Amino acid sequence: MTAQFSIGDLARETATNVRTIRYYETVGLLPPPRRTPGNQRVYGEAQRKRLAFIRHARDMGFSMEAIRELLRLASAGPDTPCADADAIARRQLDAVRGRIARLQSLQAELERMTEAHCHTIGECRVIEVLADSSHAHCLDPSHGRDGEAGAHIDFA
Known part of the structure; x- marks a missing residue:
């Protein structure tokens, strides 16, 4: 007999929220599960593996559209070329490298901002x-927009 999972069991097996599983079904990443006569969802091992794949891809930051394409490629057969998946x-x-560069710039800026030890807000x-x-005081002015400079700001 093949493994069968309730939605709660599937959620525990894959460390995925039940609402997320339902969402993946709604957007078509997971096929609709078989239903019991009492209308309970029943999942099999193939759906568990597919959800684990989706979860792993999401953990790596892949977009839903990229995951959809990777799932399509994974289902195309073992002899299908891998070039599209590689791309x-x-x-x-590239997106992760860009985020890392922005975070490193942010880190340097925050370190520079907090180096000065002053005693008053002024x-x-x-x-x-x-x-x-205007971001004239910033190491990397690209993280903002042009505007007026001013060290004193009145929020009232």
Whole structure:
């Protein structure tokens, strides 16, 4: 007899929220499960493996559309060329590298902002940098838009 899972069991097996499983069904990433006479969802091992694949891909940051394409490629057969899957993974790698570069820039900026030890808000480097909408005080002005500079800002 093949393994059968309720939606709760499937959720536990794959560390996926029940609502997320239902969502994946709604958007077509998971095929609709078989139903019992009492209308309970029943999943098999193939659906567990598919959900684990989806979950792993989501953990790696792949978009839903990329996952949909990877699932299509995975179902195409073992002799199907891998070039399209490689291209999808390369795009994801490029996106991750871009996020890492932005985070490293943010880290450097925050480190620089917090180096100065001041005693009053009037001389506070954090407030000065954040209040300067022109980003002239920033190491990397590309994270903002052009605007007016000003170390004092009145929020009232």
